[in-house]
Amino acid sequence: MKKLINSADSVVTDALAGVAAAHPSLAVDIENKVITRAGGPTQGKVALVSGGGSGHEPLHGGFVGYGMLDAACPGEVFTSPVPDQMLAATKAVDGGAGVLHIVKNYTGDVLNFQMAAELASDEDIEVVSVVVNDDVAVQDSLYTAGRRGVGATVFVEKIAGALAERGASLSEVAAVATEVNERSRSFGIALTSCTVPAAGKPTFDIGDTEIELGVGIHGEPGRSRAPLASAHDLAAAALDAINSDLPLAGDVLVMVNGMGGTPLIELYLVYNEVHRYITGKGASIARNLVGNYITSLEMQGFSVTVCQLTNTLTELWDAPVDTPALRWGR
Amino acid sequence: MDSAFFRAWLAQAAAVIEAQRDHLTQLDAAIGDADHGINLTRGFTAILAALDGASTPTAGSVLTLAGSTLISKVGGASGPLYGMAFRSAGKALKEAADASPQELAAALDAALAGVQKLGAAKEGEKTMVDALAPAAAAFNEALANGRPEREALDALAAAASAGAQATISMQALKGRASYLGPRSVGHEDPGAASTALILGALRDAFVQEEPGR
Numbered sequence: 001m002k003k004l005i006n007s008a009d010s011v012v013t014d015a016l017a018g019v020a021a022a023h024p025s026l027a028v029d030i031e032n033k034v035i036t037r038a039g040g041p042t043q044g045k046v047a048l049v050s051g052g053g054s055g056h057e058p059l060h061g062g063f064v065g066y067g068m069l070d071a072a073c074p075g076e077v078f079t080s081p082v083p084d085q086m087l088a089a090t091k092a093v094d095g096g097a098g099v100l101h102i103v104k105n106y107t108g109d110v111l112n113f114q115m116a117a118e119l120a121s122d123e124d125i126e127v128v129s130v131v132v133n134d135d136v137a138v139q140d141s142l143y144t145a146g147r148r149g150v151g152a153t154v155f156v157e158k159i160a161g162a163l164a165e166r167g168a169s170l171s172e173v174a175a176v177a178t179e180v181n182e183r184s185r186s187f188g189i190a191l192t193s194c195t196v197p198a199a200g201k202p203t204f205d206i207g208d209t210e211i212e213l214g215v216g217i218h219g220e221p222g223r224s225r226a227p228l229a230s231a232h233d234l235a236a237a238a239l240d241a242i243n244s245d246l247p248l249a250g251d252v253l254v255m256v257n258g259m260g261g262t263p264l265i266e267l268y269l270v271y272n273e274v275h276r277y278i279t280g281k282g283a284s285i286a287r288n289l290v291g292n293y294i295t296s297l298e299m300q301g302f303s304v305t306v307c308q309l310t311n312t313l314t315e316l317w318d319a320p321v322d323t324p325a326l327r328w329g330r
Numbered sequence: 331m332d333s334a335f336f337r338a339w340l341a342q343a344a345a346v347i348e349a350q351r352d353h354l355t356q357l358d359a360a361i362g363d364a365d366h367g368i369n370l371t372r373g374f375t376a377i378l379a380a381l382d383g384a385s386t387p388t389a390g391s392v393l394t395l396a397g398s399t400l401i402s403k404v405g406g407a408s409g410p411l412y413g414m415a416f417r418s419a420g421k422a423l424k425e426a427a428d429a430s431p432q433e434l435a436a437a438l439d440a441a442l443a444g445v446q447k448l449g450a451a452k453e454g455e456k457t458m459v460d461a462l463a464p465a466a467a468a469f470n471e472a473l474a475n476g477r478p479e480r481e482a483l484d485a486l487a488a489a490a491s492a493g494a495q496a497t498i499s500m501q502a503l504k505g506r507a508s509y510l511g512p513r514s515v516g517h518e519d520p521g522a523a524s525t526a527l528i529l530g531a532l533r534d535a536f537v538q539e540e541p542g543r
Contacts, residue, residue, distance in 0.1 A: 053405075075405045076369070076372075076405060077365075078363050078365055079369055079405045079406045082401070082402055082409060083410075084402045107407040108406040108410070111448060112409070139511060144502075144508035144511075196368075198365070199359070218506075221510055
């Protein structure tokens, strides 16, 4: 394993120190691992807090700023943060209008955020949680932990953040977050594994000519192993899975996301295939993102996320945003 | 079994978790996200640090502190679930300075109930419950049959190990491994494996404390 680190134990805090040095617009509490907007809470605005394991950068810390999150709590690599962190973040950003917790659907994240919400309510802070579960690779069933939360998290944070910035109430912001999640689906494909620094070796073995269809953002295995195929076929495999769950129609927002180790030239190549597939189904890509937004360390591969837009959602997507990883209109 | 005994158990558990760190992480890599050994090692290190210098006059206070530490320091699913197990066990022991075997049995039942309340897992779903539930039942049964503590703890440890082994043939219905569906069959559940290690450490701590038993 070759990594640009000082020691496997200090990866998260060393990186947070870098985030603090690079972005004066953020306030970084390195000891408690909480990233907030510099300048304290916005009074009267619903605050958005998200968090999850590290290793998915820029998610979530890169999305803290005007028009998106108020705070992010990074856990250890691929490990959910702890309730103390989430409570500290919640208290730091509460502007009196309540706090929305945006939680990706993993057992650990859900349990820890649940405990944090209880602790916050003990301190008279109103918290509503929205769980993101957009990954169609996972069978959604009462008999599993349910679908994983992946790319739609970026859409939820952007669109709910925009509505909160306009002064909407906590229930309104939670409702739009839920709506974006329900209208979004994702599917990921990995070409290689990733290596958790503290583990020191790849999470899974995969042959030179194999891919993992439906991979999770922690290198969790997905639907099946398959032989490597053309970008055209892989894009079609991802979109077939999405289309069979939520038929592609009307105006859509599409993200072609890199897993961390995929060059942009390949992501654009994939985007071309995605664009042809979606327009071929009669839908129209009204907005798009191409790049690394929710990664899995150095994994090679991509995910596609599609959200069925409404006029309101498009308008909120276009609203100004000013964060380290997403910035326009301001 | 007093405060010192439960401290000795946790020290023993910390040692065996650290020794098996890579093994637990490998089990997790097969069907999860490859961090179970890393997280539990961090958690038990934090427990020992929290206990060091803390006043724990009762058996229950040791376990309650251990549980709170896991909840606030570990993260993942294992932090809250093990944290809840230890906290529930500690609270069940109430203010007794010395826990009787019957009180320990009640504490194990409380730990199981705490884990099931939080994680909503039943037996047979390929989770830590598959080691904890048979272990608690075996301990209760041995006591009910009038067996001495040592034998009851042997039964507890054996049932936990057998329960963990039995998860190999199960399909996961809870936790991250459930995403794999049928592909989760053939792998031991890392949470059940670590539960067997921790309960084995309970028996070992008892034997080491009084080697004659």
